[in-house]
Amino acid sequence: MLDNADLNLPEIEYEGKTIQLSHGLYSVIMSGHDRAKREEAFKLYYSAFRKILTTLATTYYGNVKANMFYKSVRGHESCLNKALFEEDVDASVYARLVKSVSEATPIMHRYMALRKRVLGYADMHMYDIYPSLVPNAELKLSFEEAFELCLKGLEPLGEEYLSLFRKGRDEGWIDVCETEGKRSGAYSIGIYGNHPFVLLNYQKTTHDVFTIAHEMGHSLHSYYSNGAQPYAKADYKIFVAEVASTVNEVLLLKYLLKTTEDANLKKYLLNYFMDMIRTTLFRQTQFAEFEEKAHALAEGGEPLNKDNLSSLYLELNKKYYGEAVTHDEEISFEWARIPHFYRSFYVYKYATGITSAICIANRILREGEKAVEDYKRFLKGGCSTDPVSLLKIAGADLTAEAPFKAAMAEFEEALKEFEALS
Numbered sequence: 001m002l003d004n005a006d007l008n009l010p011e012i013e014y015e016g017k018t019i020q021l022s023h024g025l026y027s028v029i030m031s032g033h034d035r036a037k038r039e040e041a042f043k044l045y046y047s048a049f050r051k052i053l054t055t056l057a058t059t060y061y062g063n064v065k066a067n068m069f070y071k072s073v074r075g076h077e078s079c080l081n082k083a084l085f086e087e088d089v090d091a092s093v094y095a096r097l098v099k100s101v102s103e104a105t106p107i108m109h110r111y112m113a114l115r116k117r118v119l120g121y122a123d124m125h126m127y128d129i130y131p132s133l134v135p136n137a138e139l140k141l142s143f144e145e146a147f148e149l150c151l152k153g154l155e156p157l158g159e160e161y162l163s164l165f166r167k168g169r170d171e172g173w174i175d176v177c178e179t180e181g182k183r184s185g186a187y188s189i190g191i192y193g194n195h196p197f198v199l200l201n202y203q204k205t206t207h208d209v210f211t212i213a214h215e216m217g218h219s220l221h222s223y224y225s226n227g228a229q230p231y232a233k234a235d236y237k238i239f240v241a242e243v244a245s246t247v248n249e250v251l252l253l254k255y256l257l258k259t260t261e262d263a264n265l266k267k268y269l270l271n272y273f274m275d276m277i278r279t280t281l282f283r284q285t286q287f288a289e290f291e292e293k294a295h296a297l298a299e300g301g302e303p304l305n306k307d308n309l310s311s312l313y314l315e316l317n318k319k320y321y322g323e324a325v326t327h328d329e330e331i332s333f334e335w336a337r338i339p340h341f342y343r344s345f346y347v348y349k350y351a352t353g354i355t356s357a358i359c360i361a362n363r364i365l366r367e368g369e370k371a372v373e374d375y376k377r378f379l380k381g382g383c384s385t386d387p388v389s390l391l392k393i394a395g396a397d398l399t400a401e402a403p404f405k406a407a408m409a410e411f412e413e414a415l416k417e418f419e420a421l422s
Protein backbone atom coordinates (compact mmCIF):
# COMPACT_ATOMS: atom_id res chain seq x y z
CA MET A 1 0.00 0.00 0.00
CA LEU A 2 2.89 2.30 0.76
CA ASP A 3 4.30 1.70 -2.72
CA ASN A 4 0.97 1.43 -4.56
CA ALA A 5 -1.03 4.18 -2.92
CA ASP A 6 0.74 6.40 -0.39
CA LEU A 7 4.07 6.90 -2.14
CA ASN A 8 3.14 10.38 -3.37
CA LEU A 9 5.33 10.57 -6.46
CA PRO A 10 6.14 14.15 -7.52
CA GLU A 11 4.67 15.96 -10.53
CA ILE A 12 6.42 16.10 -13.87
CA GLU A 13 5.96 18.00 -17.14
CA TYR A 14 4.99 15.44 -19.74
CA GLU A 15 3.76 16.10 -23.28
CA GLY A 16 2.89 19.68 -22.42
CA LYS A 17 1.00 18.89 -19.21
CA THR A 18 1.96 18.79 -15.56
CA ILE A 19 0.95 15.40 -14.22
CA GLN A 20 1.81 13.20 -11.29
CA LEU A 21 4.50 10.64 -11.99
CA SER A 22 3.32 7.03 -11.67
CA HIS A 23 5.06 3.65 -11.87
CA GLY A 24 3.56 3.22 -15.35
CA LEU A 25 4.58 6.64 -16.64
CA TYR A 26 8.05 6.13 -15.18
CA SER A 27 8.64 3.06 -17.33
CA VAL A 28 7.21 4.79 -20.42
CA ILE A 29 9.66 7.69 -19.94
CA MET A 30 12.56 5.32 -19.22
CA SER A 31 12.18 3.53 -22.56
CA GLY A 32 11.64 6.80 -24.44
CA HIS A 33 14.27 8.75 -26.39
CA ASP A 34 14.12 12.06 -24.45
CA ARG A 35 17.25 11.84 -22.33
CA ALA A 36 16.69 14.99 -20.25
CA LYS A 37 13.20 13.72 -19.39
CA ARG A 38 14.60 10.34 -18.37
CA GLU A 39 17.11 11.97 -16.05
CA GLU A 40 14.43 14.19 -14.54
CA ALA A 41 12.03 11.27 -14.01
CA PHE A 42 14.79 9.11 -12.53
CA LYS A 43 15.68 11.76 -9.96
CA LEU A 44 12.08 12.61 -9.10
CA TYR A 45 11.09 8.96 -8.81
CA TYR A 46 13.87 8.02 -6.42
CA SER A 47 13.44 11.22 -4.39
CA ALA A 48 10.04 9.84 -3.34
CA PHE A 49 11.56 6.53 -2.22
CA ARG A 50 14.38 8.30 -0.40
CA LYS A 51 11.79 9.99 1.84
CA ILE A 52 10.36 6.68 3.05
CA LEU A 53 13.51 4.57 2.90
CA THR A 54 13.67 3.85 6.64
CA THR A 55 10.08 2.63 6.64
CA LEU A 56 10.67 0.45 3.60
CA ALA A 57 13.88 -1.02 5.06
CA THR A 58 12.07 -1.85 8.30
CA THR A 59 9.16 -3.37 6.38
CA TYR A 60 11.52 -5.49 4.33
CA TYR A 61 13.43 -6.55 7.45
CA GLY A 62 10.10 -7.60 8.99
CA ASN A 63 9.52 -9.81 5.95
CA VAL A 64 12.98 -11.35 6.32
CA LYS A 65 12.43 -11.92 10.04
CA ALA A 66 9.18 -13.76 9.29
CA ASN A 67 11.12 -16.00 6.90
CA MET A 68 13.74 -16.58 9.62
CA PHE A 69 11.06 -17.61 12.09
CA TYR A 70 9.56 -20.15 9.69
CA LYS A 71 12.91 -21.57 8.63
CA SER A 72 13.78 -22.15 12.31
CA VAL A 73 10.53 -23.80 13.32
CA ARG A 74 10.66 -25.97 10.20
CA GLY A 75 14.28 -26.89 10.86
CA HIS A 76 15.81 -25.58 7.63
CA GLU A 77 19.41 -24.51 7.35
CA SER A 78 18.56 -21.15 5.78
CA CYS A 79 15.61 -19.17 4.44
CA LEU A 80 16.84 -19.89 0.92
CA ASN A 81 16.90 -23.66 1.56
CA LYS A 82 13.40 -23.51 2.94
CA ALA A 83 12.11 -21.69 -0.17
CA LEU A 84 13.76 -24.19 -2.52
CA PHE A 85 12.50 -27.13 -0.47
CA GLU A 86 8.94 -25.83 -0.77
CA GLU A 87 9.27 -25.45 -4.53
CA ASP A 88 10.72 -28.99 -4.75
CA VAL A 89 13.81 -27.56 -6.45
CA ASP A 90 17.30 -28.96 -5.97
CA ALA A 91 19.33 -26.54 -3.82
CA SER A 92 22.22 -26.58 -6.27
CA VAL A 93 20.12 -24.87 -8.97
CA TYR A 94 20.10 -21.49 -7.24
CA ALA A 95 23.83 -21.51 -6.54
CA ARG A 96 24.58 -22.59 -10.09
CA LEU A 97 22.47 -19.79 -11.51
CA VAL A 98 24.17 -17.11 -9.43
CA LYS A 99 27.62 -18.52 -10.18
CA SER A 100 27.05 -18.81 -13.93
CA VAL A 101 25.59 -15.34 -14.30
CA SER A 102 28.33 -13.87 -12.11
CA GLU A 103 30.95 -15.40 -14.37
CA ALA A 104 29.22 -13.93 -17.41
CA THR A 105 29.09 -10.34 -16.14
CA PRO A 106 32.04 -9.33 -18.40
CA ILE A 107 29.72 -9.93 -21.40
CA MET A 108 27.15 -7.60 -19.82
CA HIS A 109 29.88 -5.02 -19.24
CA ARG A 110 30.75 -5.26 -22.93
CA TYR A 111 27.11 -4.74 -23.85
CA MET A 112 26.98 -1.66 -21.64
CA ALA A 113 30.16 -0.28 -23.23
CA LEU A 114 28.64 -0.87 -26.67
CA ARG A 115 25.43 0.87 -25.61
CA LYS A 116 27.41 3.86 -24.38
CA ARG A 117 29.34 4.05 -27.65
CA VAL A 118 26.24 3.74 -29.85
CA LEU A 119 24.38 6.35 -27.83
CA GLY A 120 27.45 8.60 -28.03
CA TYR A 121 27.36 9.63 -24.37
CA ALA A 122 30.43 10.74 -22.42
CA ASP A 123 28.87 9.12 -19.37
CA MET A 124 25.99 6.69 -19.32
CA HIS A 125 23.60 6.41 -16.38
CA MET A 126 21.11 3.76 -15.31
CA TYR A 127 18.35 5.83 -16.92
CA ASP A 128 20.09 5.34 -20.28
CA ILE A 129 19.89 1.57 -20.41
CA TYR A 130 16.22 1.14 -21.39
CA PRO A 131 15.64 2.75 -24.80
CA SER A 132 16.21 0.66 -27.90
CA LEU A 133 19.53 1.33 -29.64
CA VAL A 134 17.74 1.12 -32.97
CA PRO A 135 14.85 3.57 -33.11
CA ASN A 136 12.18 3.47 -35.81
CA ALA A 137 12.48 -0.23 -36.56
CA GLU A 138 9.35 -1.26 -34.70
CA LEU A 139 7.17 -3.99 -36.31
CA LYS A 140 3.77 -2.44 -36.98
CA LEU A 141 1.47 -5.35 -37.81
CA SER A 142 -2.26 -5.86 -37.57
CA PHE A 143 -3.30 -8.62 -35.17
CA GLU A 144 -4.03 -10.95 -38.10
CA GLU A 145 -0.59 -10.36 -39.63
CA ALA A 146 1.11 -10.73 -36.25
CA PHE A 147 -0.73 -14.00 -35.61
CA GLU A 148 0.36 -15.41 -38.98
CA LEU A 149 3.93 -14.37 -38.22
CA CYS A 150 3.79 -16.25 -34.89
CA LEU A 151 2.58 -19.36 -36.74
CA LYS A 152 5.56 -19.08 -39.11
CA GLY A 153 7.98 -18.70 -36.20
CA LEU A 154 6.52 -21.69 -34.36
CA GLU A 155 6.66 -24.08 -37.32
CA PRO A 156 9.50 -26.08 -35.71
CA LEU A 157 6.96 -27.19 -33.06
CA GLY A 158 5.11 -29.23 -35.66
CA GLU A 159 1.63 -29.39 -37.14
CA GLU A 160 -0.23 -30.54 -34.02
CA TYR A 161 1.03 -27.58 -31.99
CA LEU A 162 0.27 -25.16 -34.83
CA SER A 163 -3.26 -26.50 -35.24
CA LEU A 164 -3.92 -25.96 -31.52
CA PHE A 165 -2.45 -22.48 -31.83
CA ARG A 166 -4.86 -21.73 -34.71
CA LYS A 167 -7.73 -23.33 -32.80
CA GLY A 168 -7.19 -20.72 -30.08
CA ARG A 169 -7.80 -17.94 -32.59
CA ASP A 170 -10.58 -19.62 -34.56
CA GLU A 171 -12.57 -20.78 -31.54
CA GLY A 172 -12.45 -17.48 -29.67
CA TRP A 173 -10.07 -18.14 -26.78
CA ILE A 174 -8.45 -14.74 -27.31
CA ASP A 175 -9.87 -11.34 -26.37
CA VAL A 176 -7.69 -9.19 -28.62
CA CYS A 177 -8.56 -5.50 -28.47
CA GLU A 178 -8.45 -2.89 -25.78
CA THR A 179 -11.98 -1.87 -24.75
CA GLU A 180 -13.35 0.48 -22.15
CA GLY A 181 -13.21 -0.95 -18.65
CA LYS A 182 -11.03 -3.90 -19.68
CA ARG A 183 -8.13 -4.92 -17.50
CA SER A 184 -4.74 -3.81 -18.83
CA GLY A 185 -1.79 -5.99 -19.83
CA ALA A 186 -1.90 -9.53 -21.13
CA TYR A 187 -2.35 -12.92 -19.53
CA SER A 188 -3.50 -16.45 -20.04
CA ILE A 189 -5.60 -18.59 -17.76
CA GLY A 190 -5.99 -22.35 -18.02
CA ILE A 191 -9.23 -23.94 -16.86
CA TYR A 192 -9.44 -27.64 -16.16
CA GLY A 193 -12.19 -29.25 -18.22
CA ASN A 194 -12.41 -26.28 -20.56
CA HIS A 195 -10.05 -24.57 -23.01
CA PRO A 196 -7.70 -21.80 -21.83
CA PHE A 197 -8.42 -18.11 -22.33
CA VAL A 198 -6.07 -15.30 -23.38
CA LEU A 199 -6.51 -11.64 -22.59
CA LEU A 200 -4.61 -9.19 -24.79
CA ASN A 201 -4.72 -5.45 -25.36
CA TYR A 202 -3.12 -5.72 -28.78
CA GLN A 203 -1.27 -2.66 -30.10
CA LYS A 204 0.87 -2.50 -33.25
CA THR A 205 4.22 -2.90 -31.50
CA THR A 206 6.98 -5.50 -31.69
CA HIS A 207 6.44 -6.30 -28.03
CA ASP A 208 2.80 -7.17 -28.65
CA VAL A 209 3.66 -9.54 -31.50
CA PHE A 210 5.83 -11.44 -29.03
CA THR A 211 3.05 -11.21 -26.45
CA ILE A 212 0.76 -13.30 -28.71
CA ALA A 213 3.40 -16.05 -28.91
CA HIS A 214 4.05 -15.71 -25.17
CA GLU A 215 0.47 -15.89 -23.89
CA MET A 216 -0.47 -18.67 -26.31
CA GLY A 217 2.58 -20.53 -24.97
CA HIS A 218 1.03 -20.40 -21.49
CA SER A 219 -2.34 -21.43 -22.89
CA LEU A 220 -1.06 -24.46 -24.74
CA HIS A 221 1.01 -25.53 -21.74
CA SER A 222 -2.24 -25.51 -19.73
CA TYR A 223 -4.10 -27.21 -22.58
CA TYR A 224 -1.59 -30.07 -22.77
CA SER A 225 -1.28 -30.52 -18.99
CA ASN A 226 -5.02 -30.35 -18.40
CA GLY A 227 -5.59 -32.87 -21.17
CA ALA A 228 -3.02 -35.36 -19.93
CA GLN A 229 -3.14 -35.14 -16.12
CA PRO A 230 -5.78 -35.81 -13.48
CA TYR A 231 -7.06 -32.66 -11.85
CA ALA A 232 -4.76 -32.87 -8.81
CA LYS A 233 -1.61 -33.05 -10.95
CA ALA A 234 -2.54 -30.72 -13.80
CA ASP A 235 -1.50 -27.37 -12.39
CA TYR A 236 2.15 -26.73 -13.25
CA LYS A 237 4.41 -25.01 -10.73
CA ILE A 238 5.61 -21.43 -10.98
CA PHE A 239 9.14 -22.73 -11.51
CA VAL A 240 8.20 -24.02 -14.98
CA ALA A 241 5.40 -21.53 -15.69
CA GLU A 242 7.43 -19.14 -17.85
CA VAL A 243 9.20 -21.81 -19.89
CA ALA A 244 6.60 -22.59 -22.57
CA SER A 245 5.84 -18.91 -23.10
CA THR A 246 9.53 -18.06 -23.50
CA VAL A 247 10.28 -21.03 -25.78
CA ASN A 248 7.75 -19.50 -28.18
CA GLU A 249 9.34 -16.06 -27.94
CA VAL A 250 12.82 -17.45 -28.58
CA LEU A 251 11.62 -19.50 -31.58
CA LEU A 252 9.86 -16.47 -33.06
CA LEU A 253 12.87 -14.27 -32.52
CA LYS A 254 15.21 -16.78 -34.16
CA TYR A 255 12.85 -17.10 -37.11
CA LEU A 256 12.79 -13.33 -37.56
CA LEU A 257 16.55 -13.05 -37.26
CA LYS A 258 17.02 -15.80 -39.82
CA THR A 259 14.58 -14.45 -42.37
CA THR A 260 15.02 -10.69 -42.20
CA GLU A 261 17.07 -9.06 -44.96
CA ASP A 262 16.86 -5.57 -43.51
CA ALA A 263 20.05 -4.80 -41.54
CA ASN A 264 18.35 -2.19 -39.39
CA LEU A 265 15.55 -4.56 -38.41
CA LYS A 266 18.12 -7.24 -37.69
CA LYS A 267 19.97 -4.90 -35.33
CA TYR A 268 16.70 -3.97 -33.68
CA LEU A 269 15.87 -7.64 -33.08
CA LEU A 270 19.34 -8.41 -31.74
CA ASN A 271 18.96 -5.49 -29.36
CA TYR A 272 15.51 -6.77 -28.38
CA PHE A 273 16.99 -10.20 -27.62
CA MET A 274 19.91 -8.77 -25.63
CA ASP A 275 17.54 -6.69 -23.55
CA MET A 276 15.32 -9.69 -22.98
CA ILE A 277 18.34 -11.55 -21.58
CA ARG A 278 19.48 -8.50 -19.63
CA THR A 279 16.13 -7.97 -17.91
CA THR A 280 15.04 -11.59 -17.44
CA LEU A 281 18.31 -13.38 -16.83
CA PHE A 282 20.85 -10.86 -15.50
CA ARG A 283 18.59 -8.44 -13.66
CA GLN A 284 16.54 -11.16 -11.94
CA THR A 285 19.74 -12.95 -10.90
CA GLN A 286 21.03 -9.66 -9.49
CA PHE A 287 17.80 -9.51 -7.48
CA ALA A 288 18.22 -13.14 -6.46
CA GLU A 289 21.72 -12.47 -5.22
CA PHE A 290 20.48 -9.44 -3.30
CA GLU A 291 17.81 -11.52 -1.56
CA GLU A 292 20.26 -14.28 -0.74
CA LYS A 293 22.83 -11.85 0.72
CA ALA A 294 20.26 -9.80 2.65
CA HIS A 295 18.85 -12.94 4.24
CA ALA A 296 22.36 -14.21 5.02
CA LEU A 297 23.21 -10.92 6.75
CA ALA A 298 20.09 -11.12 8.89
CA GLU A 299 20.59 -14.82 9.61
CA GLY A 300 24.13 -13.95 10.72
CA GLY A 301 22.69 -11.57 13.32
CA GLU A 302 23.09 -8.26 11.50
CA PRO A 303 19.91 -6.16 11.57
CA LEU A 304 18.90 -4.87 8.13
CA ASN A 305 18.48 -1.13 7.62
CA LYS A 306 18.42 1.39 4.78
CA ASP A 307 22.20 1.79 4.86
CA ASN A 308 23.34 -1.82 4.64
CA LEU A 309 20.57 -2.69 2.15
CA SER A 310 21.46 0.26 -0.08
CA SER A 311 25.18 -0.38 -0.01
CA LEU A 312 24.62 -4.08 -0.73
CA TYR A 313 22.45 -3.13 -3.70
CA LEU A 314 24.92 -0.59 -5.06
CA GLU A 315 27.76 -3.09 -4.84
CA LEU A 316 25.72 -5.64 -6.83
CA ASN A 317 24.69 -3.03 -9.40
CA LYS A 318 28.35 -2.24 -10.00
CA LYS A 319 29.16 -5.93 -10.30
CA TYR A 320 26.42 -6.58 -12.88
CA TYR A 321 26.68 -3.42 -15.03
CA GLY A 322 30.37 -2.60 -14.72
CA GLU A 323 32.34 0.54 -15.33
CA ALA A 324 30.68 1.79 -18.50
CA VAL A 325 27.77 2.86 -16.30
CA THR A 326 27.85 5.77 -13.85
CA HIS A 327 26.23 4.42 -10.69
CA ASP A 328 24.33 7.37 -9.24
CA GLU A 329 23.38 7.30 -5.58
CA GLU A 330 19.69 6.92 -6.54
CA ILE A 331 20.24 3.44 -7.96
CA SER A 332 21.32 2.18 -4.53
CA PHE A 333 17.65 2.63 -3.49
CA GLU A 334 16.31 0.43 -6.25
CA TRP A 335 15.78 -2.51 -3.85
CA ALA A 336 13.10 -0.34 -2.17
CA ARG A 337 10.88 -0.33 -5.24
CA ILE A 338 10.79 -4.05 -6.05
CA PRO A 339 7.48 -5.51 -4.79
CA HIS A 340 8.68 -9.03 -5.66
CA PHE A 341 11.10 -8.92 -2.73
CA TYR A 342 8.07 -9.47 -0.51
CA ARG A 343 7.64 -12.85 -2.18
CA SER A 344 11.07 -14.02 -1.16
CA PHE A 345 13.14 -16.15 -3.53
CA TYR A 346 10.63 -15.83 -6.34
CA VAL A 347 12.46 -13.84 -9.03
CA TYR A 348 15.21 -16.41 -9.70
CA LYS A 349 12.50 -18.47 -11.43
CA TYR A 350 12.38 -15.92 -14.24
CA ALA A 351 16.11 -16.44 -14.76
CA THR A 352 15.96 -20.24 -14.71
CA GLY A 353 12.84 -20.03 -16.91
CA ILE A 354 14.54 -18.15 -19.74
CA THR A 355 17.67 -20.29 -19.38
CA SER A 356 15.57 -23.45 -19.83
CA ALA A 357 13.62 -21.88 -22.68
CA ILE A 358 16.74 -20.97 -24.66
CA CYS A 359 18.10 -24.46 -24.11
CA ILE A 360 14.85 -26.16 -25.20
CA ALA A 361 14.31 -23.89 -28.24
CA ASN A 362 17.86 -24.57 -29.42
CA ARG A 363 17.38 -28.30 -29.02
CA ILE A 364 14.14 -28.17 -31.03
CA LEU A 365 15.85 -26.26 -33.84
CA ARG A 366 18.81 -28.64 -33.76
CA GLU A 367 17.13 -32.03 -33.31
CA GLY A 368 13.63 -31.53 -34.72
CA GLU A 369 10.94 -34.13 -34.13
CA LYS A 370 12.55 -36.05 -31.24
CA ALA A 371 13.08 -32.83 -29.32
CA VAL A 372 9.50 -31.72 -30.02
CA GLU A 373 8.22 -35.04 -28.69
CA ASP A 374 10.19 -34.64 -25.45
CA TYR A 375 9.05 -31.04 -25.17
CA LYS A 376 5.42 -32.14 -25.43
CA ARG A 377 5.99 -34.68 -22.65
CA PHE A 378 7.14 -31.73 -20.55
CA LEU A 379 4.07 -29.68 -21.57
CA LYS A 380 1.84 -32.59 -20.58
CA GLY A 381 3.61 -33.04 -17.25
CA GLY A 382 1.62 -30.58 -15.10
CA CYS A 383 3.00 -31.04 -11.59
CA SER A 384 3.20 -34.84 -11.86
CA THR A 385 6.82 -34.73 -10.69
CA ASP A 386 9.26 -32.07 -9.42
CA PRO A 387 9.90 -29.19 -11.85
CA VAL A 388 13.63 -29.82 -12.31
CA SER A 389 12.92 -33.42 -13.42
CA LEU A 390 10.19 -32.21 -15.78
CA LEU A 391 12.62 -29.80 -17.44
CA LYS A 392 15.15 -32.61 -17.83
CA ILE A 393 12.61 -34.48 -20.00
CA ALA A 394 12.63 -31.54 -22.39
CA GLY A 395 16.43 -31.46 -22.39
CA ALA A 396 17.15 -28.65 -19.92
CA ASP A 397 19.12 -30.07 -17.00
CA LEU A 398 19.45 -27.19 -14.55
CA THR A 399 21.56 -29.28 -12.17
CA ALA A 400 24.32 -29.14 -14.81
CA GLU A 401 26.29 -26.19 -16.11
CA ALA A 402 25.43 -26.62 -19.80
CA PRO A 403 22.10 -24.72 -20.06
CA PHE A 404 23.53 -21.70 -18.25
CA LYS A 405 26.65 -21.70 -20.41
CA ALA A 406 24.48 -22.00 -23.54
CA ALA A 407 22.30 -19.04 -22.57
CA MET A 408 25.36 -16.88 -21.98
CA ALA A 409 26.82 -17.99 -25.31
CA GLU A 410 23.58 -16.86 -26.99
CA PHE A 411 23.91 -13.47 -25.36
CA GLU A 412 27.51 -13.12 -26.48
CA GLU A 413 26.61 -14.27 -29.99
CA ALA A 414 23.88 -11.61 -30.28
CA LEU A 415 26.29 -9.00 -28.95
CA LYS A 416 28.95 -9.97 -31.51
CA GLU A 417 26.46 -9.83 -34.35
CA PHE A 418 25.24 -6.44 -33.21
CA GLU A 419 28.83 -5.18 -32.93
CA ALA A 420 29.55 -6.40 -36.44
CA LEU A 421 26.54 -4.49 -37.80
CA SER A 422 27.38 -1.29 -35.89
Ligand SMILES: [Zn+2]
Binds near residue numbers: 214218242245
Ligand atom coordinates in the same frame (compact mmCIF):
# COMPACT_ATOMS: atom_id res chain seq x y z
ZN1 LIG B 1 4.23 -15.07 -18.91
